[in-house]
Every structure is written in C-alpha cells, then in structure tokens.
C-alpha cells in the first residue's frame with residue numbers, strides 16, 4: 001500500500017503530530033520528503049533522524065500564511081529534488097475561544113493558517129505540477145469541517161469546512177491536468193494540538209468516538225499516504241473521514 005518510490009513530497013506542519021507521522025510514513029514508502037514548518041528545532045531534528053536511517057528528507061522553515069515563504073519553499077524543493085509530486089497541506093492551529101469574545105484579529109489569525117495556508121500551499125504546488133504532468137494535493141481537514149461542535153472552535157470549524165470544498169473545487173479545476181486534490185478529515189487525535197486539554201476534556205472527546213478512543217497520528221498518516229499515492233489514482237475531490245466513527249452517529 002502507498003508506494004511512493006521516486007516521488008517528492010512536501011508536508012506542511014511536518015514537524016509534529018499528524019504531519020510528523022506523515023513525514024515518517026512517506027519516507028518509509030520511498031518518497032523524498034521536505035518538512036515545512038515554523039518549528040526549526042523539531043523539524044530539523046526529525047529530518048536529521050530520518051537521514052540517519054538512510055531516508056531522504058530535509059527541513060525547510062516556512063510560515064504557510066505568507067505567500068513569499070510558500071513560493072520559496074516550492075522553488076527550493078524544485079532546486080533540490082528537481083520535482084514536486086505531492087503537497088500535504090497539513091499545518092493547522094486552534095486556539096478555542098467563545099465566539100462572543102473572539103476578536104476579529106484572532107479570527108483572521110486562525111484563518112490565515114488554516115485557510116490561507118492551504119490555499120497558498122495548493123496554489124504554488126499546482127502551479128508547478130500542471131507543467132510537469134500532474135501530482136497530488138492532500139489537505140488535512142477535520143471532522144469539525146463536516147459537523148458542528150461547541151467549545152469555541154468557530155474559525156477552525158469554518159476553515160475546515162472551507163478546505164473540504166476547496167479540495168472539491170480544485171479537483172474539478174485541475175483534473176484534466178492529472179492533479180488530484182483530496183482531504184483527510186480526522187476525528188480527535190492525540191497530538192500536541194490537544195496538549196492544553198485536561199483529562200476530563202480528553203475523556204469527553206473520547207466519548208464522542210464510537211470506537212471509544214482517540215486516533216493515533218499514524219492512523220491519519222496512512223490515509224494521507226494512500227490518497228497521495230497512485231493507489232488512489234481515480235480518487236479526487238473526496239474527503240476521507242478517519243474518525244473512529246465520530247461522524248457516523
């Protein structure tokens with residue numbers, strides 16, 4: 001499953017959590033992987049770790065909400081590896097706040113990463129892919145892009161719903177140029193994104209999943225690798241829920 005030999009992949013938010021697991025799975029599947037993140041320490045250490053075990057990987061600092069950063073990321077990936085086959089637009093943030101006390105600035109800051117960052121990553125990857133025979137873009141969405149939730153997640157939920165439909169629109173726009181665009185929508189997954197929650201809040205989240213547990217980063221990463229690989233050659237514009245049944249009830 002998920003043979004990526006000869007492919008070059010960029011994973012935004014690749015230094016931690018689901019992104020880190022995706023970097024590891026993609027490198028193990030034979031891809032050359034660029035970790036694109038704000039966290040120089042973790043990103044650099046992960047790249048060094050993979051290189052030490054014989055895999056091809058490097059770290060590139062990027063803020064996905066800045067167009068110049070994303071453009072340079074793609075240009076330097078091309079300069080280093082000569083191609084770009086896979087863009088995983090995974091970087092995301094969440095700073096929950098009740099809507100009535102959410103400032104417009106905080107709203108914009110969230111959308112800058114979760115929505116603009118996905119747009120910019122897809123745009124600059126696709127600009128290259130369409131000139132070189134195609135490629136695959138996989139976006140990390142969320143169950144919160146499919147169903148509502150309390151807990152002060154308004155901009156996050158709005159952005160995640162938007163990227164699900166962004167993938168559909170991009171899929172239609174670029175299908176004829178052999179570019180597939182899909183979303184993976186995880187349920188709650190134990191990563192640093194949830195580290196500020198107390199044990200009661202975690203238990204509440206667990207209870208929302210019929211499988212009675214949270215997901216593991218590797219379980220989401222495997223779905224991302226599948227959608228990025230030629231095994232998913234007739235799949236575009238879909239959102240694959242990897243959610244332990246969260247949205248099934």
Ligand SMILES: NC(=O)c1ccc[n+]([C@@H]2O[C@H](COP(=O)([O-])OP(=O)(O)OC[C@H]3O[C@@H](n4cnc5c(N)ncnc54)[C@H](O)[C@@H]3O)[C@@H](O)[C@H]2O)c1
Nearest residue numbers: 013016017018037038063064091092142188189191192193
């Ligand atoms: N953990 C969950 O329960 C869960 C559930 C559904 C969806 N997701 C989504 O999965 C994706 C990964 O989240 P995670 O749980 O692994 O979180 P995480 O916090 O472990 O990792 C996110 C990574 O993104 C990086 N990042 C943040 N802002 C960035 C920016 N502007 N530019 C570049 N990099 C940036 C961070 O430095 C970090 O390395 C996100 O899109 C998140 O919304 C997570």
